[in-house]
Amino acid sequence: MAARKSSAKKAGVDKAQREFVAEAEEILERMREDLGELSDQRVAGAEVDPDLVNSIFRSAHSLKGLAGMFGFEGLSELAHRLEDILDGLRLGRIRMDNPAVDLLDEAVTLFTALFTQLGDESYEAEAATRIGELVARIETAAEDPSQPQDSLDPLDIAPMLLRALTEYEEHRLRENISRRRHVLLVDTSFEITAFEEGLSEVSAAIREVGEVVSTLPSPGDAPESQIRFSLLVATETPAADLSARLEFPDTDIKTVLAATAAPAESSAAPQPPVEASAAQSGGAEAAPAETGSGEVPGDGATGKGGARGGDLESLKSISDTVRVDIHKLDKLMNLVGELVIQRSAIARIATRLAADPTTSRIAAELFKTHKGLDRKLKELQASVLDVRMVPLRQIFEKLSRVVRRLQRDQSKDVNLGFSGEATELDKLIVEQLVDPLMHVVRNAFDHAIEGEDERVSAGKSREGNIWIDASQRGNHVVIEVRDDGRGIDPTAVREKAEAAGLVEPGQLLSDKDCLNLIFEAGLSTATGVSGTSGRGVGMDVVRTNLSDLGGIVVVSSEPGRGTAITMTLPITLAIIQTLIVAVGRDRFAIPLNSVLETLLIDASEIQRSERRELLNVRGEPLQLQRLSDEFGLDAPPQDRHYVVVLGLGELRLGLLVDRLDGQQDTVIKSIQGPAAQVRGIAGATELGDRGAVLVIDVSAIVEDSLRRRDAA
Amino acid sequence: MQRILIVEDSATMRSLLASTLEELASPVKVLAASNGFEALRLLPREEFDLVVTDINMPEINGLELVSFVKSNDQYRDIPLIIVSTEGSEKDREKGMQLGADAYVVKPFEPEALREVAQDLLSRNPVAK
Amino acid sequence: MSESMDSNHDTTPEWERLARGAAGGERDVDLEPELQRELLTFQLDGTHYAIAVERVREIIRLREITPMPRVPDCILGVVALRGEIVQVLDLRERLGLASSEPTRRTRIIVLHGEDDRVTGIQVDAVRDVLRVAEQDVDASGDNAGAAVAELCRRDNDFVSIIDLDQVLDFNDG
Known part of the structure; x- marks a missing residue:
């Protein structure tokens, strides 16, 4: 949603709204679970647990308050109706066999669907209609026979x-x-x-x-x-x-x-x-059939959601699955990380023991134990990571729905094809990937794919095509969104960039460099670009979103033939292997999944070209960046340097450091304090015997260096 | 600096209330409790100049909290605002009977809440 | 700067007990009816300062601080604290006092943080916990927004009470 809303609203509002959506999703999740339980209890013919009804009531109540606060009147209205039913139920004004009760599931399903589309203007009119329909049905279903109530005063209560x-x-x-x-x-x-x-x-x-x-x-x-x-x-x-x-x-x-x-x-x-x-049992069981909604809730496997709402999300509950709060997994992951640190301590002790002939035998045994422990820890680590992984299928399904709706609304024929939907990514990353990916696909639909006549006269098929391919490459997942639309003209982008003052006239830029200017804030928000270049606004936000995840995005295009946007992301944000590097007295950790290789070079091998430093690596020039310059560190002059070659997608940067200090498994922790957010630092980690070490944010460093080069 | 205690079980609502109240004309320190228990624990720790509470909360509801504050010599002078959704007139009535000083309907207009809060804060001369 | 790892994990027990007790654990002394404040006092450049005890999470000995780039001068860096990574503020620098080398008595006062913003502040030495009656606390007379907002008397001396919210707020530059 950041990609959609950020231009229109203040950042603070945006953040609050993100929190709102996150909280609303939690509430809906809880409501689904509670409703499933409620339906089980009704089917079992039991007296319904008042705490359960009250819990659902509170959920609806919170939703109403939240939606109202953010001005989503439709959502608030629907929540209000739910609240009415539930209030009636918990106060005994409405009986459990009231047909309105059966509409609760449906309402929650509609809510869920509406939330996934929140802020999507084209959907909002449709949403209003649907809410109106459901509200009307709820009103007809629920009548309100108020009962006279006895006074509680005779009770001996203060x-x-x-x-x-x-x-x-x-x-x-x-x-x-x-x-x-x-x-x-x-x-x-x-x-x-x-x-x-x-x-x-x-x-x-x-x-x-x-x-x-x-x-x-x-x-x-x-x-x-x-x-x-x-x-x-x-x-x-x-x-x-x-x-x-x-x-x-x-x-x-x-x-x-x-x-x-x-x-x-x-x-x-x-x-x-x-x-x-x-x-009560007879009434409860008979009721669902009367409403004509088709299914009697309650066989456990399918009873929860009730896929009654047309193409709305069906909510399956799978009996052998356990839902886990992602934060619990984070905690587990942290524990594993701490065990890994303990393991290193054992290795150090073993090394010390080995140095002394009188204890070298114990050392050998300890090494063996250490090795066994190491193996098991790696398995544990992999299993915990595995639990966090979810396939991209869910996102892809969401994208399909959006494209189907766009097709309906804009009567534009576009096929959406997928591959690699089984590719898995960390749950947290997947959640944050939805918005940028949605944005890229919408841009392709709205701007890249030409109208029918234009396509036919260009000798293309009548309907446009968008393909999304995902694949795993090592520790990264690459997601490519391709289209066969009008493509982007690098010259046009360049003209815009010069007009916006991002590029000097006459500055030497390859076509590829020109294309990637669409991710610059000053350019991608310039409205003129969308028409001529086939790309809309907000690509800078896409880049920012991805870089927050430690990923990058690049574009390639052939004018007249199509465009490909390629996103590269790390598989997980949890435990990572890092390379420890040192400059003078300072040490830093670099995530190993971004390190392509390390080179030991002589200071004399560094070539200077204008203000840049370059290294010839097997015939290719590699741009260098001194870590000491980047962070303003004291670095005594050296004859020899280590070059850590960082690779992010197709971007390369050689980071110049004094020493390499080995590899470490680390859990990246966020830094706490009054000035904790620093560009270029992703967090910090605790190294067993050496206190805190800062972890370098590779995507920030690479991007900043290359941007400085482009600007120079 | 005057101190405000917010009692609200929704995290989003909590941060909205906090950011609304932090923008009062006079500088204030805002503390938040996510349920009645937390509020009971925070009350003796700080000297509050205003309590803002929701009604529908787990464990101890807002009315019970109002009752506690208003029946306690230590706290009874702390002004108290109930912020709750419309439609619970009975609960609202009870809150006022129990001694709440104001009632603000959710969704609230930030400016309206600030006005009520500022008014109650300036009525309380004990704080400095 | 680097004592050995095991020994510098130690906290100073009596201070910790004082700080913890006052911060909401078991209170071993009943509050007297008159309003009282509990302040943790410490020394900085020869002067006595204080902060509210309930803001204090723990007090630790100086340990190795990892410097951080691109932060204001008064941020000394970060320390690892039982799995948390916490920034340490040089209170001398923040208050514009002369800087000095750490000594044996140098301590880091770790403050509770809202929203995971635990922060350490480095001081020359920690002194004790002071209970003062509310009426013995006066506004310092400095401009509003100054780091020292209040003063309280102690024997024949004054203790400056530091406004932590002000000191930890970096948004105003």
């Missing part, structure tokens, strides 16, 4: 407590009373500094036999140091029995309302909310 009950909690209290459960008040006090653990123990103990309707905090006897909680509890266990179960100090239990008759189930029932309730 007015303060009653007043702090939300409408929902009041409903839960009534519901429990009508189910003839005891209502108890559990008072418990804690030290203010450590109340959470104690309180959650008490709550957990109560939840074993009943429901905590509300938890009201109040000042304790010593208000500065103590806090009291009054828990309103509904349970089938009498106060005396509960009191025996709760062996906590400073805890009093008082009966607010004694159950008038023995409850149907024995007091041993561990989970009152899910007790079997035969009365």
Whole structure:
């Protein structure tokens, strides 16, 4: 979305909106899971767990608030309707067999689809229609038979407590009373500094036999140091029995309302909310069929999503799959990284032991153990990495949908072809790749592919073609978007670049260099380019997005024949192998996946041409950049240098350093502090015995150096 | 510098509230709690000049928090704004009964929230 | 600069206890009814300064600091702290005081950070935790926005209370 919106909105808004979309996606994910659970419970004929309904309600409520805040009125409206249904459900105003309940799944599916297209103007009109339709159906389905409610005042509860009950909690209290459960008040006090653990123990103990309707905090006897909680509890266990179960100090239990008759189930029932309730099961099962939506939710494998919304995303749930929060994987990855550091420590000890003849035998055994450990750690590392990998298929499917829609809207015939959709990338990278990739494909569709008449008169097929190919090359994945459109004319780009002051008239540039000027901010945002060059705005944002991921993008084109945009990305952002280099007293780590080779050269081999330094490598000139110049480091003059040849896609740069200090597996950590964001530094890593080492952001260094060359 | 405590379980809403309130005319320090428990822990740590809370939250809801603040001699003078979505009139009424000083409907207009907050902050002469 | 790795991991226990206790762990002294502030005091160029105790996460001995390019002069670099990489600020430089070589007593005060912005500040020596009544704290009289916003009396001396938000804010240049 950065690619789409950044020109129009302030950066701050953009960031907030990104957070919004991320949070909304989380909420929808949770709603899907909860709805699946709800449908299971309904099918099982059980009394539906009030916490579950409340959780779904809160999700809808949050969505409504968020969407409203960002001015997405349609989304907010739909969320509002959902909230109404769920509010009715949790407050007992709507019964579980109301047909509106069956529209919940559909609404969440529509939401998910709308979010993937957010900000896509052409889609917004269609979205509004769909939302309107669904809202209308929800309204017809849900009628609102309000029930008269008994007053809660006769209960022996402090007015303060009653007043702090939300409408929902009041409903839960009534519901429990009508189910003839005891209502108890559990008072418990804690030290203010450590109340959470104690309180959650008490709550957990109560939840074993009943429901905590509300938890009201109040000042304790010593208000500065103590806090009291009054828990309103509904349970089938009498106060005396509960009191025996709760062996906590400073805890009093008082009966607010004694159950008038023995409850149907024995007091041993561990989970009152899910007790079997035969009365409801018939209705719940019959309901879905009546709405004509076709499927009875609930066989576990297909029940969750309900692919009822035409070409909307179908949400499959696969029974042998576990969902994992990516941050948990990050944590696992960090642990592996730390183990790797420990392993290096073992190697050092072994080396020390080996030096002493009296311990050399132990050293040999330790080396063997180290080797075994090393092998297992590598496997562990690879397995954890593997878990993070997802195929590009999902993105490709998204792109297909976008192109199909563009075709409909613009009545332009374009075939979209794929290869390599099984290529895998780190989940985090895939997520951040969606926007730039979408942008490139849309540009190809909108600007590169000519109109039908123009194509026919150029001797091309009536319909245009876009191909997306993905493939893995070593530690990188290369994604190429090709089209057979009008191509880009390097001369036209050059003219624009000169007009924009990016290139001096007469400056020597190859056609390839000219083409790649489309990624310059000053040029790609110039509106005039799109018509003549076949490329639209925002390519600078595409480049920035990719460089944030440690990747690069280049373009090649044949005027009249077509264009290819090639994106090269690292496979993962997690543990990487690094080369440790040194300049003077400073050390840096360079991700090894960007290092093509290292050369030891004599200072005399460096050639100077104007202000650049070059090295002849097997007949090809390689531009050099001294790391000491780049970062302003003290570097004593040297006779010999190491050249670390960095390769990013087709770009090459030789980084000049004093020494090489070996290779290390490292986990890149972000730097914390008031001035943590520094161009050229990707983060830092902890080397077992040597403190922190900064990790070089290769794409930034390579790009900056080559840009300086182009500008010179 | 006056201190504001935000209690809100949505991260996005939290940062919106924070950035809105950080732009008040007088300099303020904004702290945020993502649920009622965190708020209870933060309250004794800092001297707050304003509390801004959501209603629908897990664990301890906003009303319960209002009740706690307003029934506690240490905190009862801290002005309190409830920020919650429309449609929960009953909850809103209860909040005001419990002693909340203002109610702002989500989605809120940043300027409107700032106005209410500024008004409450300037009414409280204890802070410096 | 580089003591051996194992020994310089040590924190100074009593300071850490003081700092942690006041920052929300077990409070061993009840708050008195009058409003009190707890300040961690330290020494810088012969003068006493203080910061709010609740901002302090831990105090560590000086360890090897990796310099960072392209940062303001007052950022000494980064240290590795149990897996975290944390920038260290030279408070002398930041406050415009004369610079000096680290000594045996030099410490890094690690501050809690919001949004993962944990920061270390290097000081000449850490002194103690001071409890002062709110009424004993006065505005410093400096311009608003100055790093030292408040003063408090201690015996016959003054302690300058540093406004950390100001000191850690690099946006205003």
